[in-house]
Amino acid sequence: xxxxxxxxxxxxxxxxxxxxxxFSDEVSELSFGKxxxxxxxxxxxxxxxxxxxxxxVVFMKKSPDMINAFLGAVYAGCYYVPIxxxxxxxRIKLIFETLKxxxxxxxxxxxESVRELLGAAKGEAAEGKAAEGAATIAExxxxxxxxxxxxxxxxxxxxxxxxxxxxxxxxxDPVYIVFTSGSTGIPKGVAACHRSVIDYIENxxxxxxxxxxxxxxxxxxxxxxxxxxxxxxxxxxxxSTYIIPKQLFMFPVKLVQYLNEHKxxxxxxxxxxxxxxxxxxxxxxVVPETLKTIAFGSEVFPVKQFNIxxxxxxxxxxxxxxxxxxxxxxxxxxxxxxxxxEDEVIPIxxxxxxxxxxxxxxxxxxxLPGEPGEICIRGTSLTLGYYxxxxxxxxxxxxxxxxxxxxxxxxxxxxxxxxxxxxxxxFISRRDYQIKHMGHRIELxxxxxxxxxxxxxxxxxxxxxxxxxxxxxxxxxxxxxSASEEALLKELKERLPRYMVPxxxxxxxxxxxxxxxxIDRKALTSSEDS
Amino acid sequence: MDELIKILKEIHPDVDYDTNKKLIDGKVLDSFDIITLIxxxxxxxxxxxxxxxxxxxxxxxxxxxxELISRLAED
Numbered sequence: 001x002x003x004x005x006x007x008x009x010x011x012x013x014x015x016x017x018x019x020x021x022x023f024s025d026e027v028s029e030l031s032f033g034k035x036x037x038x039x040x041x042x043x044x045x046x047x048x049x050x051x052x053x054x055x056x057v058v059f060m061k062k063s064p065d066m067i068n069a070f071l072g073a074v075y076a077g078c079y080y081v082p083i084x085x086x087x088x089x090x091r092i093k094l095i096f097e098t099l100k101x102x103x104x105x106x107x108x109x110x111x112e113s114v115r116e117l118l119g120a121a122k123g124e125a126a127e128g129k130a131a132e133g134a135a136t137i138a139e140x141x142x143x144x145x146x147x148x149x150x151x152x153x154x155x156x157x158x159x160x161x162x163x164x165x166x167x168x169x170x171x172x173d174p175v176y177i178v179f180t181s182g183s184t185g186i187p188k189g190v191a192a193c194h195r196s197v198i199d200y201i202e203n204x205x206x207x208x209x210x211x212x213x214x215x216x217x218x219x220x221x222x223x224x225x226x227x228x229x230x231x232x233x234x235x236x237x238x239x240s241t242y243i244i245p246k247q248l249f250m251f252p253v254k255l256v257q258y259l260n261e262h263k264x265x266x267x268x269x270x271x272x273x274x275x276x277x278x279x280x281x282x283x284x285x286v287v288p289e290t291l292k293t294i295a296f297g298s299e300v301f302p303v304k305q306f307n308i309x310x311x312x313x314x315x316x317x318x319x320x321x322x323x324x325x326x327x328x329x330x331x332x333x334x335x336x337x338x339x340x341x342e343d344e345v346i347p348i349x350x351x352x353x354x355x356x357x358x359x360x361x362x363x364x365x366x367x368l369p370g371e372p373g374e375i376c377i378r379g380t381s382l383t384l385g386y387y388x389x390x391x392x393x394x395x396x397x398x399x400x401x402x403x404x405x406x407x408x409x410x411x412x413x414x415x416x417x418x419x420x421x422x423x424x425x426x427f428i429s430r431r432d433y434q435i436k437h438m439g440h441r442i443e444l445x446x447x448x449x450x451x452x453x454x455x456x457x458x459x460x461x462x463x464x465x466x467x468x469x470x471x472x473x474x475x476x477x478x479x480x481x482s483a484s485e486e487a488l489l490k491e492l493k494e495r496l497p498r499y500m501v502p503x504x505x506x507x508x509x510x511x512x513x514x515x516x517x518x519i520d521r522k523a524l525t526s527s528e529d530s
Numbered sequence: 531m532d533e534l535i536k537i538l539k540e541i542h543p544d545v546d547y548d549t550n551k552k553l554i555d556g557k558v559l560d561s562f563d564i565i566t567l568i569x570x571x572x573x574x575x576x577x578x579x580x581x582x583x584x585x586x587x588x589x590x591x592x593x594x595x596x597e598l599i600s601r602l603a604e605d
Binding site for chain 2: 086247249250251252253254272276280281282284285438472485486489490493498499503504
């Protein structure tokens with residue numbers, strides 16, 4: 001029978017690798033067998049409370065339990081929505097406005113925040129009544145219930161209820177929603193279905209040569225789709241994943257020591273995590289001993305840093321991954337197995353199997369060989385679009401202009417690419433103001449909208465500037481108004497996730513305008529050169 | 531030391547660097563801040579901080595960071 005539900009990965013591995021540890025962090029670990037029973041319990045618990053086909057907000061500390069809460073939601077026929085424990089309250093509220101959730105799952109770490117978030121919860125959650133009916137509040141017409149993960153995972157399994165849910169489940173049902181930056185100031189929730197995730201993981205695990213011997217060192221946060229790689233490849237192959245403490249990504253020597261200590265052989269990291277290690281000369285002190293596969297993505301790997309890695313680990317495989325959240329994880333890969341000169345750019349290569357990449361010109365025609373065009377994606381990997389927002393979904397997911405006779409959607413990435421003389425796909429630039437900063441996808445427009453709403457700000461413009469020998473990018477915000485730079489920074493810190501807070505904030509009497517009255521970004525960028 | 535405080539203040543103007551001794555443990559600085567700091571220190575003091583010195587103990591307070599810079603400048 002063909003695979004139609006991601007849970008079957010867990011179920012098969014739980015038989016084959018029952019006592020093997022699947023996920024661990026510094027303080028806890030979960031075997032495949034334990035995951036299965038806890039996820040089934042959590043699923044039964046949610047069903048018992050009446051949640052089916054609903055978004056389940058998982059607001060927990062990054063941990064093996066958080067992953068299991070995801071799976072519990074899926075067992076209930078629901079879909080999970082991960083929220084970062086460090087996300088500012090303001091942003092969570094924006095997400096909730098779109099999502100209109102009825103249920104939040106939390107843990108000890110986030111209990112306080114959940115209580116504040118749900119405002120009128122009156123501390124019931126804290127008094128241990130969570131399992132009963134929990135902290136609920138009226139927000140408009142809706143009530144949001146909050147339950148502690150521990151209670152859900154300890155509930156009695158209801159095999160019959162789970163079976164009924166599964167019988168009705170189909171592979172175009174959503175698995176998760178992850179929220180990404182939106183240029184209008186409101187985050188967009190990308191919903192993906194079982195079929196897309198399965199398609200992705202089947203192909204990714206082949207590209208990574210993943211097996212039961214694979215030991216991942218996870219860097220990606222659990223609230224972005226980047227973590228699908230470790231979660232579902234581990235479940236599919238009976239591999240294991242160590243969730244690396246976030247703090248180690250500030251301390252390169254300790255990070256490499258951690259990799260060696262846990263015999264990690266595979267990493268799928270954002271580029272800045274890798275360049276931080278090579279850029280500080282870490283290899284003079286400590287060298288990765290067990291690392292065999294290094295996949296990287298999110299932004300361009302500077303060749304100088306790449307060569308340091310390659311020279312240090314000549315036997316390892318280096319794989320460049322490229323793909324937007326809207327097409328479920330990654331869409332293209334390139335095994336960087338040849339030499340690169342420092343002025344070269346590492347290609348993004350070719351599409352995954354069962355994914356097609358089309359380069360389209362502004363006229364909607366295929367780009368000629370060597371000509372740049374917008375990277376458009378076709379295939380099962382296309383997600384379900386933006387949750388609760390058909391307008392923005394319809395703008396980005398459109399009818400394939402090359403096949404007019406039947407319904408076929410493509411996703412327009414907004415990335416410009418071209419094929420090089422070797423026939424390898426190259427990323428060139430963005431066609432809008434979306435940036436990649438420290439591995440995070442950010443719409444500069446969202447920062448501007450947030451700044452514009454601040455007290456004493458009349459108008460603002462955000463630029464991203466890479467400079468210096470290490471090509472470190474800085475987000476720079478210019479604004480007009482009476483607010484002090486310090487006060488504005490404070491306000492932005494309260495409203496934006498940390499990675500979106502500008503590194504430099506500059507008050508200006510008047511933002512420069514172009515001939516047709518738009519803010520002149522080029523003038524602002526060059527003003528930073530002097 | 532004043533120059534170092536100036537660099538730190540540019541990253542987080544709202545932090546009192548005289549009293550805060552938990553810049554790392556208290557999650558005041560993140561990885562991007564550390565990279566910025568190291569690069570600014572390199573430019574301002576002409577001191578390259580080697581990887582083995584990039585450890586929490588050296589970054590938890592302005593004072594310990596200043597000690598590190600002074601030590602490296604002497605070598």
